[in-house]
Amino acid sequence: MKKDVLILAIESSCDETAAAVVKNGREVLSNIISSQIDLHKLYGGVVPEIASRKHIEKINQVIEEALSEAQVTLDDIDAIGVTYGPGLVGALLVGVAEAKAISYARKIPLVGVHHIEGHISANYIENKDLEPPFACLVVSGGHTHLVVVEDYGKYRIIGKTRDDAAGEAFDKVARAIGLGYPGGPKIDRLSKEGNAEAIRFPKAHVADAPYDFSFSGLKSAVLNYLNGCKMKGENIVEADVAASFQKAVTDVLVEHAMMAVKEYGFDKLAIAGGVASNSTLRGAMQEACEKNHVKFYHPSPILCTDNAAMIGAAAYYEFINGVRHGLDLNAVPNLKLGERYEG
Numbered sequence: 001m002k003k004d005v006l007i008l009a010i011e012s013s014c015d016e017t018a019a020a021v022v023k024n025g026r027e028v029l030s031n032i033i034s035s036q037i038d039l040h041k042l043y044g045g046v047v048p049e050i051a052s053r054k055h056i057e058k059i060n061q062v063i064e065e066a067l068s069e070a071q072v073t074l075d076d077i078d079a080i081g082v083t084y085g086p087g088l089v090g091a092l093l094v095g096v097a098e099a100k101a102i103s104y105a106r107k108i109p110l111v112g113v114h115h116i117e118g119h120i121s122a123n124y125i126e127n128k129d130l131e132p133p134f135a136c137l138v139v140s141g142g143h144t145h146l147v148v149v150e151d152y153g154k155y156r157i158i159g160k161t162r163d164d165a166a167g168e169a170f171d172k173v174a175r176a177i178g179l180g181y182p183g184g185p186k187i188d189r190l191s192k193e194g195n196a197e198a199i200r201f202p203k204a205h206v207a208d209a210p211y212d213f214s215f216s217g218l219k220s221a222v223l224n225y226l227n228g229c230k231m232k233g234e235n236i237v238e239a240d241v242a243a244s245f246q247k248a249v250t251d252v253l254v255e256h257a258m259m260a261v262k263e264y265g266f267d268k269l270a271i272a273g274g275v276a277s278n279s280t281l282r283g284a285m286q287e288a289c290e291k292n293h294v295k296f297y298h299p300s301p302i303l304c305t306d307n308a309a310m311i312g313a314a315a316y317y318e319f320i321n322g323v324r325h326g327l328d329l330n331a332v333p334n335l336k337l338g339e340r341y342e343g
Contacts, residue, residue, distance in 0.1 A: 005319065008077045008102075009312030010063065012095030013087025013115045014141075015040055015051045016305070017058040021070035021077075022312030025320075026124050029070035031302075031309040034058045037182060044181050045171065052090035059098050066308070074106050081315020084112040084325075085335030086142070092331035100327050111315045112325045115306075116143055116337045117155070119272040121317070122299040122310035127270075130297050135266045137257045139281070140273030141167035141184075144213045144253075145337065146260055149270075152317035155338050158264075159211025159256060166249055167275045169215040173222050173245050177238045187242045188278050194239030196247040199225060203252045211256055218248055250281045254288050261294050270297040277301035 004023050011018040015036040021029040036054050040046045067073060082099035084092060096112075103110040120136050132152060138145040144166045146159035164172070167184055174183025179190065201221050204214040222245050229236045261269050269289055275281065282298055289296035303310060332339075 005078045005316060006072060006076055007079050007081050007111075007312040007315045007319065008063070008066070008074070009081040009113075009308040009315055010059070010095045010099050011083045011118070011306055011308040011311045012055045012059065012091050013083045013085075014091055014306055015046045015054075016307065017055045017062050018306065018308035019059075019062040019066035020308035020312045021066055021072055022309055022316060025121075025313050025316030026128060028125055028309045028312070029072070030066045031307055032062045032066045032069065033307050034062050041181050044175060046088070048088045048090055051088060052094060055091055055094035059094060063098070074102065074108070077108055079109040079111050079315060079319045081111045081113050081311050081319070083115045083118060083311055084329055085332035086115055087331075087333060089331050089333040092333060096329060096331050100329060104327055109319065110325045110327075110329060111318050111323055112329050113311045113314045113318065114335060114337055114339075116145065117153070118310040118314045119304075120147065120149060120155070120270070121314035122272055122303040122307075123270040123297045124313050125303060125309060126299060127297045130268065130270065133266065134268035134270055134297075135257065135260050135264060136270040136272055137253060137276075138273045139166045139253060139271065139275035141165060141171065141275075143273065144215070146211050146256055147337065148260075148264060153321055153323070157337055158260060159209070159213065161213040161215065162206060163214055163216035164219060166213070166215060166253065167273070169219045169249065170275065172219050173242075176223055176226055177236075177241055179238075179242075184275055184278060187246055188280065190239050191243035191246045191280065194237065194241070194243030196243040198237065198240035199244035201225075201244055201248040203248050211260060213252060213256065215249065218245070246278070246280050250278075250284050253281060254284050257285065258288050258292060261292070267293065268295050268297065272299065272304065274305050277304040
């Protein structure tokens with residue numbers, strides 16, 4: 001009988017300190033997340049130095065809790081998966097150093113994981129039938145990618161943002177209309193009270209790269225609208241601004257994703273990343289997929305935000321494919337999807 005593979009996963013790329021135990025890439029035995037959102041709210045965004053210090057304070061605690069909840073010890077662990085990029089370099093270094101220390105002390109194989117690969121792999125946890133190939137739209141605070149998942153661990157980016165990521169645009173617009181940080185969930189909630197057709201914001205298309213995204217023009221259009229209303233003394237309906245902005249982002253994301261599945265002949269589309277928990281985007285993508293006879297996959301909201309279970313899922317497929325990293329593994333803050341650590 002084939003032995004189960006247990007991965008201890010560590011994630012510390014931004015402002016969540018997380019650890020999880022994942023069995024065979026798809027079964028989560030524990031998923032512990034220590035969030036710093038309340039702390040960074042005071043500053044209107046993530047402060048890298050504070051994030052790094054908090055990771056140092058919390059990382060041993062979340063690992064111990066993850067092992068305890070999974071009812072395993074380090075003796076049961078087959079490999080340690082850890083995010084080594086992209087992300088905030090100081091934050092990444094905390095997770096990587098911890099993973100290397102455990103790997104060295106307990107002689108457990110080490111597997112470095114790409115953060116975006118983790119987000120994509122979150123879809124495997126709750127969708128046991130999902131297997132490559134398929135298309136995946138990754139939308140988060142730092143990334144907006146349209147990816148062809150050719151196989152486990154094998155990706156081809158066919159579209160990416162030329163400027164702001166979708167999540168970054170959400171945060172900046174939320175700040176402009178006075179909602180604060182983090183912007184995505186707050187705009188999602190407020191937009192339910194607004195009219196998405198109230199304001200026509202632009203939807204950018206990149207002529208020489210039909211799958212690429214651009215959100216800086218949309219962000220500027222929202223800021224110009226707000227400033228124009230203030231200068232003319234006109235009333236600003238924040239819910240209408242939020243709903244109209246969200247619709248402009250969602251329309252472009254859905255259009256690009258549908259164009260990709262048609263051109264590449266896929267009948268499966270997944271979404272991933274923090275913005276993938278947005279209810280308007282999920283609803284619009286579900287509707288478009290049903291209309292085009294495409295099966296739609298999406299993780300639960302808790303698995304869309306940064307977490308270690310997704311890193312454990314990705315690490316499992318890397319591990320069984322023979323990927324191993326040495327103690328020279330380092331943080332790579334600008335790591336591109338598909339790149340491998342070369343030391």
